[in-house]
Amino acid sequence: MSGTPRPPxxxxxxxxxxxxxxxxxxxxxxxxxxxLLLLVLQLWHGARPAIDRFGLGFLVxxxxxxxxxxxxxxxxxxxxxxxxxxxxxxxxPLSLGVAIFLTEFAWQPIRGPVTFLIEMxxxxxxxxxGLWGVFFLVPFLSKTVYPFLRATLGFLPFFTGPIYGPSMxxxxxxxxxxxxxxxxxxxxxxLLVVPASQREAALALGATRWExxxxxxxxxxxxxxxxAVILGLGRAIGETMAVTMLIGNRHxxxxxxxxxxxxxxxxIANEFTExxxxxxxxxxxYVGLTLFVVTLLVNAGARLLIWRLARKSxxx
Amino acid sequence: xxxxxxxxxxxxxxxxxxxxxxxxxxxxxxxxxxxxxxxGAGALNWDFFTKIPRGTPGExxxxxxxxxxxxxxxxxxxxxxxxxxGIGAGLYVAEYPFTRLAWTARFLADxxxxxxxxxxxxxxxxxxxxxxxxFSAIAGSAALAMIMIPMILRTTEEMIKLVPHSLREAALALGYPRWRxxxxxxxxxxxxxxxxxxxLAIARAAGETAPLLFTALGSQFFSVNIGQPMAALPLVxxxxxxxPYEEWHRLAWAAALVLILVVFAxxxxxxxxxxxxxxxxx
Numbered sequence: 001m002s003g004t005p006r007p008p009x010x011x012x013x014x015x016x017x018x019x020x021x022x023x024x025x026x027x028x029x030x031x032x033x034x035x036l037l038l039l040v041l042q043l044w045h046g047a048r049p050a051i052d053r054f055g056l057g058f059l060v061x062x063x064x065x066x067x068x069x070x071x072x073x074x075x076x077x078x079x080x081x082x083x084x085x086x087x088x089x090x091x092x093p094l095s096l097g098v099a100i101f102l103t104e105f106a107w108q109p110i111r112g113p114v115t116f117l118i119e120m121x122x123x124x125x126x127x128x129x130g131l132w133g134v135f136f137l138v139p140f141l142s143k144t145v146y147p148f149l150r151a152t153l154g155f156l157p158f159f160t161g162p163i164y165g166p167s168m169x170x171x172x173x174x175x176x177x178x179x180x181x182x183x184x185x186x187x188x189x190x191l192l193v194v195p196a197s198q199r200e201a202a203l204a205l206g207a208t209r210w211e212x213x214x215x216x217x218x219x220x221x222x223x224x225x226x227x228a229v230i231l232g233l234g235r236a237i238g239e240t241m242a243v244t245m246l247i248g249n250r251h252x253x254x255x256x257x258x259x260x261x262x263x264x265x266x267x268i269a270n271e272f273t274e275x276x277x278x279x280x281x282x283x284x285x286y287v288g289l290t291l292f293v294v295t296l297l298v299n300a301g302a303r304l305l306i307w308r309l310a311r312k313s314x315x316x
Numbered sequence: 317x318x319x320x321x322x323x324x325x326x327x328x329x330x331x332x333x334x335x336x337x338x339x340x341x342x343x344x345x346x347x348x349x350x351x352x353x354x355x356g357a358g359a360l361n362w363d364f365f366t367k368i369p370r371g372t373p374g375e376x377x378x379x380x381x382x383x384x385x386x387x388x389x390x391x392x393x394x395x396x397x398x399x400x401x402g403i404g405a406g407l408y409v410a411e412y413p414f415t416r417l418a419w420t421a422r423f424l425a426d427x428x429x430x431x432x433x434x435x436x437x438x439x440x441x442x443x444x445x446x447x448x449x450x451f452s453a454i455a456g457s458a459a460l461a462m463i464m465i466p467m468i469l470r471t472t473e474e475m476i477k478l479v480p481h482s483l484r485e486a487a488l489a490l491g492y493p494r495w496r497x498x499x500x501x502x503x504x505x506x507x508x509x510x511x512x513x514x515x516l517a518i519a520r521a522a523g524e525t526a527p528l529l530f531t532a533l534g535s536q537f538f539s540v541n542i543g544q545p546m547a548a549l550p551l552v553x554x555x556x557x558x559x560p561y562e563e564w565h566r567l568a569w570a571a572a573l574v575l576i577l578v579v580f581a582x583x584x585x586x587x588x589x590x591x592x593x594x595x596x597x598x
Contacts (some may be wrong), residue, residue: 030417032420042437043442082567095341120580130554134558136351192437209327256498288435288438299426
């Protein structure tokens, strides 16, 4: 036999090569917990001046005035949640529809290419979405869709007021486009795991293909789909560039969706390099810390739900 | 009979709506790529790739050579750190999965993966820029590396878990020590998959803007000094797109086209690397 390796360096205990191997890998693996610890500590340390000065009231105050050094992040938090929720409202039916279509109804040869195309959407950098949004999407929406909405649904407070272009609704729409591939791909994966017996049982009882899919397959994957949606929420909350280019960047909450708004990420991106003082920087870091915690909670919730589905289908 | 035709019709309607959803979903991709090609291709010329911006803002001409080199340097440095750490950590988590460190690393990698990139940028600012008292390409690379490491860790781990245990056991039975089994048998088998993970992480890092905003900061000048602010393609796109000059907008479209081509080339070749394994040829 050619190339038979030499016997290990030591017979008793582990060979030297193994010990070195494990040692090196342990060091590299420890980088992750260390980095995360540094992240949290550094954010906390940087935000301290603002935390000491404003406490938790920072999260419910609405005044953001660098000149008198009064900072309140409520419009940012509200704006983040509103834009993300709106984005999900648009993206979830779309993503779910595509996922169900691709797993239940699509003609076999087109499944691969269509999945590929939608996953390519996820590869487009945020700033390119912003560029397209600024010069194509927002002008188009301002000239066609928004006036239409105001004309037909103008009795609702959401669709009143002047149409600037950059607005909460514009940001929500671009967020929906950005988040859609993620929700679609996770939903598709959980739908694929549903046992065929579910669909087959419904068909055997005389259901149409749509009825079989809608009444047996989709509910079976329910917690996984909810998990996919919350994962999408987590992504939407953290999106920065496209949002800051389309949302209008105003520290205000307004009932009208045509009005400009702000999100936590967009505020940090915009004001960090132009911060007027140490307290301003600390306030922005405080916003960063809040954003990190919110994303953490949302992602943890999503993962818990997806894990529950995996358990359920394992015991089914 | 009537009930059945009604149900059948409803079924057809719903499937039709779903098909419509697919078209609506794919539409933005087509529109974005189309707009990029139409508006950006015109500005692509030799000058674009080899010159830096003109002296006066908005002056016609010039290019983004400084940003292309900047992106290569910043992402390159980040990859230099992130690849070994990510692959090594992924290897650890896959080879010794029952240790506390493996569980912690895997969990915290997921946490880091979900963290918004702007928050990582704030961290890199506080950790590097604030201490050095100036912006630098190194700070930008640090932020990008921190984004890439958890991505590469997870994909490496998933790939290594795909290698059948029988392969491992055969090598060990023939007398290979554990370290040699891991490196020359397991990793060698799944190398295309690991490369895929790395390419995807690099593609993601190349497109990131937010973490570079206050670390590398951007620059108007050509520079290879990694201790100073440096330009990058995404930063140029952001700056020019939000600026007032028509010429800037033209350059932004072209830069975006280049960036998308690079990101797509990396992503597609990454997927091709794994697809080749399943074509039955070996």
